[in-house]
Amino acid sequence: MNEKWLDRLYRxxxxxxYRNFRLFWFGQAVSxxxxxxxxxxxxxxxxxxxxxSAYMLGIVTMLQTLPVLLFSLVAGAFVERxxxxxxxxxxxxxxxxxxxxxxxLTLLGIVKYWHVLVLATLLGLTNTFDMPARQxxxxxxxxxxxxxxxxxxxxxxxxxxxxxGPSVAAFLIAALGIAICFYLNALSFVAVIxxxxxxxxxxxxxxxxxxxxxxxxxxxxxxxxxxxxxMFPLIMMGTLSLLAMNFNILVPTLAKxxxxxxxxxxxxxxxxxxxxxxLISLYLSATGxxxxxxxxxxxxxxxxxxxxxxxxxxxxxxxxxxFLFLAGICMQAFNTLSNTAIQINSEDxxxxxxxxxxxxxxxxxxxxxxxxxxxxxxxxxxxWAFGISGVLSLVLIMVISIVWSVSLKRQPT
Numbered sequence: 001m002n003e004k005w006l007d008r009l010y011r012x013x014x015x016x017x018y019r020n021f022r023l024f025w026f027g028q029a030v031s032x033x034x035x036x037x038x039x040x041x042x043x044x045x046x047x048x049x050x051x052x053s054a055y056m057l058g059i060v061t062m063l064q065t066l067p068v069l070l071f072s073l074v075a076g077a078f079v080e081r082x083x084x085x086x087x088x089x090x091x092x093x094x095x096x097x098x099x100x101x102x103x104x105l106t107l108l109g110i111v112k113y114w115h116v117l118v119l120a121t122l123l124g125l126t127n128t129f130d131m132p133a134r135q136x137x138x139x140x141x142x143x144x145x146x147x148x149x150x151x152x153x154x155x156x157x158x159x160x161x162x163x164x165g166p167s168v169a170a171f172l173i174a175a176l177g178i179a180i181c182f183y184l185n186a187l188s189f190v191a192v193i194x195x196x197x198x199x200x201x202x203x204x205x206x207x208x209x210x211x212x213x214x215x216x217x218x219x220x221x222x223x224x225x226x227x228x229x230x231m232f233p234l235i236m237m238g239t240l241s242l243l244a245m246n247f248n249i250l251v252p253t254l255a256k257x258x259x260x261x262x263x264x265x266x267x268x269x270x271x272x273x274x275x276x277x278x279l280i281s282l283y284l285s286a287t288g289x290x291x292x293x294x295x296x297x298x299x300x301x302x303x304x305x306x307x308x309x310x311x312x313x314x315x316x317x318x319x320x321x322x323f324l325f326l327a328g329i330c331m332q333a334f335n336t337l338s339n340t341a342i343q344i345n346s347e348d349x350x351x352x353x354x355x356x357x358x359x360x361x362x363x364x365x366x367x368x369x370x371x372x373x374x375x376x377x378x379x380x381x382x383x384w385a386f387g388i389s390g391v392l393s394l395v396l397i398m399v400i401s402i403v404w405s406v407s408l409k410r411q412p413t
Contacts, residue, residue, distance in 0.1 A: 012286050015150035020141035020199045027195030029157040031092070034188025036165025037172070038099055040270065041181030042116065043252045044173060044263055045106065049113045054253040054382070056113065058374020061248055062367035064120040067128045069364035076132045076356020077216040084137040085201050089193060091130035096189035098123050103182030131359040136352050139343060141199070148293075148340045149285055155336045156281035159328070162274025170267025220353030229345040230354060232404040233338045236301060238361035239400065243393040244304050245331060245366070246373040246385075247273065251324070253382045259317055272321040276328030284336055293337050300334030301397050303327075308390030312383045335362075 010017040016025070043057060050056040079087050102119050105111040138150045172180050224230050251273075255266035284296075307327035314320050339358065346354040376385040 013149060013153060014146040015142050015153050015285075018142050018146075020201075021138075021150055023195040023198050024137065024141065024192070025153060025157065027192035028154065029161070030191035031188045032158050032161035033165050033168070034099075034185035036161045036270075036274075037169040037181045038102075038185035039248065040166045040169035040263075040267060041173060041178045042102070042120075043248060044266070045111070045178050046113070046116055047252060047256060048178075049111070049116070052253075052256060053378065054249060054257075055374040055378040057252070058249050058370040058377075060116055060120050061246075061370035061374075063117055064124040064127075065363050065366040065370065067121065067124040068131070068359055069367060071125070071128045072132070072356045072360040072364050073217045073220070073353070075128045076220065076353040076359075079129060079133040079136065079356075080216070080352035083201055084133045084140060085196050085199055087129060087133040088137065089196050091126050091133065092189050092193050092196070094126045095123070095130075096186045096193075098126070099182050099186035099189075103179050103186060106177075106182060107179035127363065128359070131363065132352055132356040135339065135343070135355040135358065139348065139351055140201075144344065147343055151340050151343070152281055152285035152336050155332055156278060156285050159274050159277035159281050159332055162328075163271050163278055164274075166267040166270035166274065170264045173263050216353065220350055220357070223350050224354060224357060227345065228404065228407045230342055232400065232407070233341050234357055234361045236397070236400055237335075237338050237358065238365050239396050240301065240304060240331075240334065240393055241362050242365045242369040243372075243389045243396070244308055246369045246389065247324075247327075249370055249373045250377065250382055250385055253377055254311075254320065258382050259320060261317060265317065269317075269320060269324055273324040273328035276325040277332035278328075280329045280333045281336060284333070293340075296333050297337040297341075298401075300330045300332070300337065302394065303330035304334060305390050305394035305397060308386045308393070310390075312385075312387030312390060314383075 015021050042060070046057045046060050047053070098119055102111070102116070105115055138147060138154070142150045169181050172184075224234065251269055252266055255261050255263075255269055259265065261268075280296075284293075304327060307323050307330055310323045311320065311327070314323055342354060342358055343351065373385050373389065376388060
């Protein structure tokens with residue numbers, strides 16, 4: 001019976017049939033819950049330290065993502081020279097140490113806004129190397145035919161953590177204070193580090209480049225420029241990351257200032273968004289490339305923009321929950337299928353550099369988006385920030401889709 005059950009499970013979710021993936025996946029499942037608990041705790045801590053300043057919260061997010069903008073291309077060339085597992089052991093350990101430092105400062109009651117800024121910058125620097133290594137690892141531990149399943153399953157646990165993490169964080173903050181959120185996150189990295197140590201990477205054989213890192217970067221950029229199937233998904237990702245994915249700035253401000261529902265309400269809003277993202281990830285994990293992915297990709301892109309416009313006119317908690325649920329579905333559908341398309345169309349030799357560009361578009365442009373969202377919220381209102389972001393992203397998506405279509409007619413490959 002167990003063998004039949006496992007066989008059915010592996011047919012439904014083929015990525016789980018790989019031992020290395022299972023080890024990494026289960027470790028990530030624990031660690032990501034801790035990450036979301038810290039995200040909520042950090043956002044609430046900054047609002048308390050800055051008298052509810054969305055602008056200063058945006059600065060924190062900007063500094064947390066700025067290193068990706070500055071160094072991701074070099075990081076991509078760097079991680080290609082080492083086993084991805086080894087790079088991740090270092091980065092995940094650094095994440096745990098940084099969380100423990102913030103927890104201790106908060107527990108002792110000596111944490112200052114500038115402490116959060118410094119730690120956010122160090123977190124971003126670590127993430128600059130972690131992201132391309134983590135994204136490239138999937139291609140080393142599963143076959144390419146199961147890559148969609150692997151990426152979707154990672155998205156699934158990310159969004160399951162988004163459901164569980166904010167609710168747990170809200171309860172912990174109300175009952176025990178903010179510091180416990182950061183301590184739990186630090187502890188959660190033990191699971192993913194243990195999983196990485198247990199992985200067997202003897203089958204992975206690197207062929208380190210003999211060129212300089214800078215020449216590798218230029219070769220990677222040239223490679224992407226000649227491939228519309230990679231270049232346009234990257235442009236789309238950068239556009240929506242810049243304008244439509246600044247929920248870490250807008251949602252806490254929406255909860256605390258406009259809806260006046262406190263930290264528990266904030267956790268509930270994030271839970272609804274995570275639930276939508278989890279459900280679409282579950283669907284994509286099971287269907288893989290059989291589920292009409294091109295239509296879902298464009299549904300995600302346009303739907304995310306329209307959800308922001310809808311949030312701009314929402315004046316009740318129920319409508320905010322509903323449209324954040326829809327935004328979660330659309331955002332995760334777009335993110336998962338963008339990642340999958342880029343990886344499938346990338347050759348192994350260039351995957352680290354291509355995924356560093358993905359990191360640049362996904363996270364590196366976020367400082368500008370965070371600054372923009374924080375500025376609009378501070379000087380106008382959070383509903384204006386939702387509306388302006390939604391309309392701008394909608395217009396730009398339409399323009400990009402037209403240019404992309406023309407490019408495909410000229411160069412079908």
